[in-house]
Each structure stands twice: as C-alpha cells, then as structure tokens.
Amino acid sequence: MATPARAVSTAARALPARDPSPKRARPELDVVDRRRTTSRPHRRQANILRGLGVLFIVGALAVTAAAHAFVASDQQRIDTLQSKLTQTLAEQQDLQLARAELESPARVLAIAERELGMISPQSVSYLAPVDPGPSVSQAGAAAARAALSAAETARKPVPAGGDRTRTGTSLAGARSLTIPPPVR
Amino acid sequence: MVVIAAVALSGLAARLVQIQGVDAVHYAAYGAQEVYQSVSLPALRGAIYDRNGNLIAASSQRVDVVADDYLVGGSKAGLGRLCSILGLSAPALWAKLSEHSGYVPLAYQVSRTTEQKVASLDLPYLTFAPDLARTDPDGDLFSPLLGIVGFAGQGLSGLEYLENSLLAGTPGSEVVPTGLNGEGLPGTATDVVAARQGTSLVLTLDEPLQFEVTRALSQQIKATHATGGVAIVEDRRTGGILAMVDLVVGPDGEVVPSSQNLAVTSVYQPGSVMKLVTISGALQEGLINPSSVFTVPYEISLGGWPFSDADFHPTEQLSATQILAQSSNIGTIEIAHLLGPDRLSYFLRDLGFGQPTGLEWPGETDGLVPSPNDAATWSPSSMGTVPIGTGEAVTPLQILDAYNMVANDGEFIAPRLVEATISAKGVEHVLPVQHERRALSTATVSELLPMLEKVTEDGTALAARIPGYTVAGKTGTAQIPSTTGPGYQPGAWSATFVGFAPAQNPALTTLIMLSHPDLIYGGLASAPVFSAIMRYALRHFDTAPTGAQGLSSGSSGVGGL
Numbered sequence: 036m037a038t039p040a041r042a043v044s045t046a047a048r049a050l051p052a053r054d055p056s057p058k059r060a061r062p063e064l065d066v067v068d069r070r071r072t073t074s075r076p077h078r079r080q081a082n083i084l085r086g087l088g089v090l091f092i093v094g095a096l097a098v099t100a101a102a103h104a105f106v107a108s109d110q111q112r113i114d115t116l117q118s119k120l121t122q123t124l125a126e127q128q129d130l131q132l133a134r135a136e137l138e139s140p141a142r143v144l145a146i147a148e149r150e151l152g153m154i155s156p157q158s159v160s161y162l163a164p165v166d167p168g169p170s171v172s173q174a175g176a177a178a179a180r181a182a183l184s185a186a187e188t189a190r191k192p193v194p195a196g197g198d199r200t201r202t203g204t205s206l207a208g209a210r211s212l213t214i215p216p217p218v219r
Numbered sequence: 220m221v222v223i224a225a226v227a228l229s230g231l232a233a234r235l236v237q238i239q240g241v242d243a244v245h246y247a248a249y250g251a252q253e254v255y256q257s258v259s260l261p262a263l264r265g266a267i268y269d270r271n272g273n274l275i276a277a278s279s280q281r282v283d284v285v286a287d288d289y290l291v292g293g294s295k296a297g298l299g300r301l302c303s304i305l306g307l308s309a310p311a312l313w314a315k316l317s318e319h320s321g322y323v324p325l326a327y328q329v330s331r332t333t334e335q336k337v338a339s340l341d342l343p344y345l346t347f348a349p350d351l352a353r354t355d356p357d358g359d360l361f362s363p364l365l366g367i368v369g370f371a372g373q374g375l376s377g378l379e380y381l382e383n384s385l386l387a388g389t390p391g392s393e394v395v396p397t398g399l400n401g402e403g404l405p406g407t408a409t410d411v412v413a414a415r416q417g418t419s420l421v422l423t424l425d426e427p428l429q430f431e432v433t434r435a436l437s438q439q440i441k442a443t444h445a446t447g448g449v450a451i452v453e454d455r456r457t458g459g460i461l462a463m464v465d466l467v468v469g470p471d472g473e474v475v476p477s478s479q480n481l482a483v484t485s486v487y488q489p490g491s492v493m494k495l496v497t498i499s500g501a502l503q504e505g506l507i508n509p510s511s512v513f514t515v516p517y518e519i520s521l522g523g524w525p526f527s528d529a530d531f532h533p534t535e536q537l538s539a540t541q542i543l544a545q546s547s548n549i550g551t552i553e554i555a556h557l558l559g560p561d562r563l564s565y566f567l568r569d570l571g572f573g574q575p576t577g578l579e580w581p582g583e584t585d586g587l588v589p590s591p592n593d594a595a596t597w598s599p600s601s602m603g604t605v606p607i608g609t610g611e612a613v614t615p616l617q618i619l620d621a622y623n624m625v626a627n628d629g630e631f632i633a634p635r636l637v638e639a640t641i642s643a644k645g646v647e648h649v650l651p652v653q654h655e656r657r658a659l660s661t662a663t664v665s666e667l668l669p670m671l672e673k674v675t676e677d678g679t680a681l682a683a684r685i686p687g688y689t690v691a692g693k694t695g696t697a698q699i700p701s702t703t704g705p706g707y708q709p710g711a712w713s714a715t716f717v718g719f720a721p722a723q724n725p726a727l728t729t730l731i732m733l734s735h736p737d738l739i740y741g742g743l744a745s746a747p748v749f750s751a752i753m754r755y756a757l758r759h760f761d762t763a764p765t766g767a768q769g770l771s772s773g774s775s776g777v778g779g780l
Contacts, residue, residue: 125280128263129331135274135356140430159754 256397258408261351262388264372265417267365269426270459270638276355276365276379278372281328282347284337288316288323290344297340304336305329327370328352353379359476360429363465364636377480378420378636380581385640388417416643423459423638428452431755432462436731437474439748440466443714443736449482449615450732450748452756453623455725457652458632461756483580486587486612487732490697490741491546491679492715493608495621497555498543498670500566503663506557509540509670515550522599526552526607529696540670544678546694548607555606560591563605569658570621572613577633577653587612609697615715619730622692622717625667626725629659672722675746683716683746685753687764691725692718692749694741699734712739716746720753721765727756 136142147153238246267276284305295313302309305326315323328350329337337345353368355361366377374383391414396407436450447467453460465477479485501507516534518527528548542550555563567573573588588611589596604610616634624631633653640648659667671691675683679694695715698707715732719725729752731745738744 125331128277128279131274132277132279132354132356135277138273139357139360140427141358141360 254396255394255409257392257394260391260393260412260414261349261372262390262414263416264351264353264368264388265386265419265641265643267378267386267420267422268641269422269424269429270461271426272421273426275357275361275422275424275426276353278351278353281330281350281352282334283324283350284326284329284334285346285348286316286323286325287321287344287346288318289321291316297342300340301325301337301342301345304333304340324348357426357430360426360433361424362476363478363480364424364463376581378422381579382420382637385418386420388643389415391415418643419641420637421639421641421647422636423454423457423461424463424636425461425759428756428759429462429464431759432464432752433466435748435751436464436466439744440468440474440733440736443733443738443744445733445736445744447477447481447735448731448733450752451482451615451619451730452752453619453634453728455623455626455719455728456632458620458623458634459638460634460636461727462752463636479582480580482615483576483578484582484584484614486584486614487713487734488609488611488697488700489613489618489715489732490608490695490713491548491551492618492622492693492695492717492741493611493613494543494546494551494606495625495671495693496566496570496572497551497558497563497606498539499570499625499659499663499667500558500562501539501554502666503566503659504558504562507539507554509538509666511539512536513539513542513550513553515542515547515553517549519549519552519603521552521603522601524600524603526603540673543670543693544673544676546674546679551606552603555602560597560602563602564588564590564592567605567611570624571631571658572611572617572621576614576616576620577655578616578636584614586614586617608695615730615732618695618715618717619728622719622730623728624658625664625671626691626719626728628661629664630657631655668722671718675718679740679742680716680718680746682742683718683749685720685750685757688720688753688757688762689722689765690718690720690750690753691722692716692746694746696739696741711735714739714741714744716741716749718749720757721762723765726760726762727753729753729756 144153148155263280264278266274266278269275298309298312298316301307302312305312307315307325312325315325325345326333334347338347351372353372355365362377364378366379366381367375368379369375372387374380374386379386391412393408393411395409432450432452436448439445440448445468447465449466450462450464451460452462463480463482465479465481466474467477467481469475498507502509513536514534515528515537517532518525520526526548529546537545537547537550539550539554541547542554558566567588572586574585575583587596589601589605591597591601601610620631620634623634631654633655635650635653637650639650642648668691671693672689674680674693675690680690680692683690683692693716695713695717697713697715699711699713700706701708713732713734714736715730717728717730719728729749731748731752733744733748736744
C-alpha cells in the first residue's frame with residue numbers, strides 16, 4: 036500500500052520541461068560592484084554611528100556598574116550609620132537611666148548623710164507673715180470690709196504726689212511658735 | 220532499549236515539570252525555610268516620667284548570654300574569667316554547661332559592658348540573644364504604682380499593666396539568610412519591618428514629693444509601731460495624684476513598699492472621717508445648719524447595741540459644728556436619724572463610696588457599703604454604725620476623693636495618674652481633666668468648710684495645723700475587724716486624717732492612714748504626718764501662705780520636713 040503512494044508522490048513532484056523560448060524578453064542584468072551602491076562619506080557616517088552606539092552601550096554599562104558600586108557603597112555607609120545610630124541611641128538611653136539613678140533623691144540623701152555628714156534636723160522652722168489673715172468664717176466679712184473700703188477709696192480723690200501706703204507683710208516681726216501638743 | 224530510554228526520559232521530564240512547574244512554589248518556600256530565618260525585632264517599651272520630666276521607669280537594650288553546651292566539650296579554658304564576669308560560681312557554671320540541652324541561658328539582661336567583656340573571651344559556644352530590661356532609677360520608690368514587667372516585656376501589674384497597650388509598642392520583623400551554623404549573616408536582612416517604640420507616659424506624680432511623703436510616713440510607722448500605712452496627696456483642681464505611698468512592715472521589721480497599691484485595692488473601716496457623709500447630707504437637705512443644736516448624751520442603744528462617744532461626758536448641748544469638730548458619735552447618729560436610711564444611703568453613693576473612683580486601677584475594689592434596700596447588708600444597728608464609719612468598708616482613695624470634692628466646691632473630679640502621653644515621634648498629648656459631676660451645692664460647701672476648719676482649730680486634729688496656712692479636715696479612728704471571725708482584733712486600730720489646705724482656696728488634698736499604730740487616734744498618729752507633708756508640699760508647689768492657725772511660724776515634728 037505504501038509503494039503506490041510514494042509513486043504518486045514522486046509523480047506529483049516531477050517538474051514540467053522548461054520552455055526554451057520565453058514569451059516575454061527579460062531585461063539584461065549586470066552584477067553591480069557593492070562598493071558602488073553607497074557613497075564613501077555615507078559609509079563613514081554609518082561606521083561612526085555604529086561606533087558611537089557601541090561606545091554608548093559600553094559607557095552605559097560602565098555607568099550602571101559605577102552606579103551600582105556607588106549604591107552598594109552608600110548602602111554600606113547607611114548600614115554602618117544606622118548601626119551607629121542604634122548603638123548611640125541605646126547608649127543615650129543607658130546614660131539617661133544612669134543620670135536618673137544618680138539624681139535619685141534616695142541616693143543623694145544617702146551620700147549627703149553617709150559621706151558628707153549631713154544631719155537631718157529633728158524639726159524645721161518656717162517663717163511666715165505675722166498677719167494671720169482671715170479664716171474661712173472670717174473671709175466673708177473681710178471681703179465685705181475690703182469692698183466697702185475700696186468703694187470709699189474710689190470716692191476720695193488721690194492727692195497729687197502723695198506717698199502710697201505700703202501694704203503687705205514684713206518678716207521683721209516674725210516670731211517662732213511651736214504648735215501646742217495635739218489633743219484628740 | 221530505545222523504548223526504555225524513552226520512558227525513562229519521559230519520567231524524568233515529567234518529574235522535572237512537576238518540580239520546576241507544578242510544585243515550584245512549595246519547593247522554593249522549603250528552600251527559603253532552610254536558608255532564611257524570620258527574626259522578631261522587640262519594640263522598646265515606652266518610658267515613664269513624673270510631672271517634672273524625671274525618668275522613673277525606662278527600658279534599655281540588653282542581651283542574654285546563651286551557651287550551646289554541646290560545643291563546650293571538655294575544655295574549661297576561659298571558664299574562670301566567665302564566672303567572674305557573670306558573677307557565677309565555677310561549679311554552678313559547669314553544672315549549667317553539662318545540661319546537654321543545646322541552649323543554656325547563663326545570664327539574663329546583661330549590660331553592654333558585660334557583653335563586651337564576655338565577647339572578648341572568644342568562647343565559640345557562647346552567643347548573645349537580644350533582650351530588654353525594665354529599670355526603675357528610683358528603686359522601689361514607685362514600685363506599688365508602677366507594678367511589674369515580665370520577661371516577655373508585658374506589664375503584669377500596676378500602671379505597667381493598666382497602660383500596657385500604650386507602653387508596649389509594636390514588635391518588628393526581618394528575614395535573615397543563615398549560615399551553616401544557623402546564625403544570621405550580618406548585613407543581609409531583608410523584608411525589614413521596623414519595631415515601633417511604645418508610647419511614653421507623663422504621670423501626675425511628683426518625684427521629690429513622693430520621696431518626702433515616703434520618708435514621713437515611714438518614720439511615723441516606725442515611731443508608732445504601726446504595721447503599715449497609706450498616704451495620698453492630690454491636686455485639688457485636676458484630681459492629679461501627686462504622691463501615692465503604700466508601706467508595710469516587712470518580715471525583718473523594715474518598712475518597705477507594699478507589693479500592691481493598697482490605697483485602691485484594700486478596704487478598711489475608716490471611722491469618723493465618714494461623718495462627712497451624714498453632716499454634708501443633712502446640710503444639703505436643709506435639715507441642719509452649722510449652728511443647729513442637739514442634746515447629746517454619752518451613750519445610746521440602737522438595735523440592741525450600745526453606742527457611745529469616745530470620752531465620757533454628761534448629756535450636753537452641742538452644735539452641728541461642735542459635733543463634727545469633737546467627732547461626737549452620738550451627735551452624728553442623731554443627725555443621721557434626721558436624714559433617714561434612704562437619704563443616708565443616697566449620700567454615701569453621692570460622695571463616691573461603693574463605686575469605682577474612676578482611676579480604673581487593676582484590682583480596684585468598690586468597697587462594701589450597706590444599703591437599706593438590701594436586708595443582707597443592713598441591720599437595725601446600721602443607722603448607728605454607718606454614720607460613724609464602722610458599718611462600711613472603703614478604700615483610702617475613695618475617702619480622699621470625697622474630701623477633694625468638698626475642697627473643689629462640691630464638684631467631683633476623677634483621680635488620675637497619667638497627665639500626658641508622648642508618642643514614639645516625641646509628640647506630647649495632654650489628657651483632659653475629667654470633671655465628673657456636682658455632688659454638693661456650693662451653699663452646702665460654704666457651710667461645711669468652716670465646720671471642717673474647726674476640726675483643726677479647736678477639734679480633734681490640732682496636730683494637723685500648718686503654720687501660715689488654714690487647714691480643713693477630719694480625723695478617723697476605728698477598730699480593725701478580726702480576720703478569723705466576727706468582732707474586732709483586740710487593741711488593733713486604724714488611724715486616719717484627711718484634709719486640705721489652704722482652707723479658703725484649697726490647693727492640695729491629703730490623706731494619711733496608719734494601720735495598727737500604738738497611738739491609736741487619727742488626730743495623734745496621722746494628723747502630724749499630714750502637717751509635715753503639707754508643710755513641704757505647699758511650699759514645693761509655691762502655694763502662698765494664707766495665715767491663721769499656725770500664725771507666723773512653727774516646727775515640724777515628723778521627718779524633719
């Protein structure tokens with residue numbers, strides 16, 4: 036079965052014989068010297084362009100490589116600085132803690148008492164104004180008196196060049212009192 | 220042969236397609252798992268400052284020294300120096316290095332200096348694991364308030380627990396390729412998510428005042444042989460707690476900070492400081508005025524139980540002001556009967572008892588306040604015990620807040636410990652003051668203030684006076700209930716003084732409570748501590764003297780303040 040098919044195929048590929056006398060005359064063809072197809076300046080230009088292109092590619096690659104090197108270098112610097120920053124921040128935090136410990140009132144007191152010989156007093160005297168001022172129950176009446184006095188002052192003309200009465204308290208008359216013993 | 224080769228090649232091709240195509244993601248992940256390691260970056264916990272910017276708690280980066288004991292072998296080179304650096308004994312260190320676990324922590328949270336010393340030994344089996352340490356520069360000065368931070372960096376108690384969500388921050392992560400020994404290759408981290416530092420807190424507490432209050436309370440605990448005490452100083456205008464001290468006597472007899480904030484988590488029978496509820500309620504209801512006179516016997520019987528005043532006296536006529544100043548139990552019970560159980564119960568809650576203070580402290584108790592509507596808590600004698608402060612159990616902070624309300628012209632302000640937050644970027648956010656509600660009218664307060672001032676002028680708390688300043692307040696003395704059954708512990712008392720100064724324009728409200736003092740009365744044991752602390756505090760906060768009471772000058776007998 037395969038042989039007839041091959042025969043058919045061979046028959047199909049058989050070409051018809053060429054007609055020696057063409058019906059239409061073909062123009063004469065010459066072999067052209069390749070150097071004559073383009074002018075000399077044109078070719079030089081192309082070479083330059085090609086050269087420039089190669090140079091551009093090589094340059095771009097070099098710039099890219101250099102940029103990569105710079106980026107890598109900068110990244111390394113950033114990493115180093117970041118590491119230093121982290122370390123410095125940690126040191127700052129440690130120093131803040133150390134300062135807080137040094138400023139601790141308990142530590143300051145301990146050094147003052149143990150090393151510098153400070154002795155805490157058994158009692159502390161405070162100076163205060165002589166005028167006791169009003170208590171809550173007296174405050175209302177005092178405020179009323181003050182308002183009345185202010186109203187009267189407002190009615191009186193202030194003498195020109197007159198000396199002002201100095202108000203306030205003086206420590207000259209301050210005296211030391213001790214609270215009486217407590218009672219229930 | 221050709222067929223076999225074709226089948227084998229087909230199988231290989233199929234396997235290749237499966238590995239490189241179908242299961243490519245799975246195998247890539249498997250490979251990455253072998254090579255890359257995800258590392259958690261711990262977030263630095265926020266710091267805690269006092270109101271003046273003094274650092275009172277902060278985290279710092281530390282390392283744990285870890286040994287791989289499989290790599291130690293029999294070599295003991297450098298172990299002697301390692302022992303001296305880490306403070307370990309040689310047998311203890313060698314025992315650790317013989318555990319055969321592969322991961323033996325030798326020391327936790329060592330400092331950078333120690334780390335460098337250990338690293339200089341160049342022992343191949345030692346590595347350093349990053350860790351964070353929480354440090355309180357003031358030692359245990361604030362410990363009952365700050366609480367504890369666990370090894371995992373989480374707040375376990377106190378303020379560290381209460382504000383953990385703010386303080387903790389957010390951990391970061393990074394992916395690091397590892398070498399053959401499993402250690403990350405330096406400088407190769409990818410997918411870095413930076414840890415976000417926690418928010419810092421600025422507290423209302425004042426470090427110098429906290430120290431002085433601790434000193435004064437500690438000295439009085441020793442002087443009165445008390446078993447412990449609580450002191451709180453509060454800013455009247457903002458409710459900010461300026462000092463909060465909880466001290467107990469330890470097993471060795473030394474006065475030490477309590478393990479918890481007793482001012483908020485423990486209750487006690489406060490005694491006569493609770494007379495404020497009855498008196499203010501009766502004034503508010505218009506039932507009495509400061510001059511209302513009552514016939515007061517020494518003793519009465521109520522619900523089958525005898526009630527008496529502290530000292531014997533014949534039946535006498537006392538004004539409401541005198542009843543409060545002399546702390547008459549019978550006079551107060553008489554006024555309470557005018558008020559009645561329902562209104563008494565109402566004013567108990569109106570003044571903040573039996574409910575949270577607003578501090579939202581972990582473990583805070585509401586206290587135990589009886590109600591006439593609850594037969595289980597109210598008895599026929601309750602109208603005797605509740606008005607004089609022996610029928611309820613409250614926290615020291617609840618008492619302080621009730622008196623601070625009076626000092627604040629009848630308006631409640633929630634107590635607070637956190638004044639502001641500071642974000643990781645350094646932005647400060649000041650928290651607003653919580654004005655809660657008006658409990659008493661200004662008219663009632665204006666009548667009540669002189670009555671409370673009388674307590675320190677010629678009442679039970681002369682020792683609370685402060686030279687140059689007027690003081691208003693109240694003493695409280697109560698027996699301590701038995702812990703084993705009904706009744707009281709014989710000879711065991713609690714002594715309280717709570718007050719504010721200057722009385723005309725209060726700046727600070729302070730409570731002092733001593734447990735089991737041998738000077739049992741609040742006016743004797745606690746009032747002097749109040750005076751000593753307030754002398755310092757009023758000047759510390761530049762409060763101008765108002766005169767009266769102490770007149771020109773005076774001396775402090777407690778703590779040398």
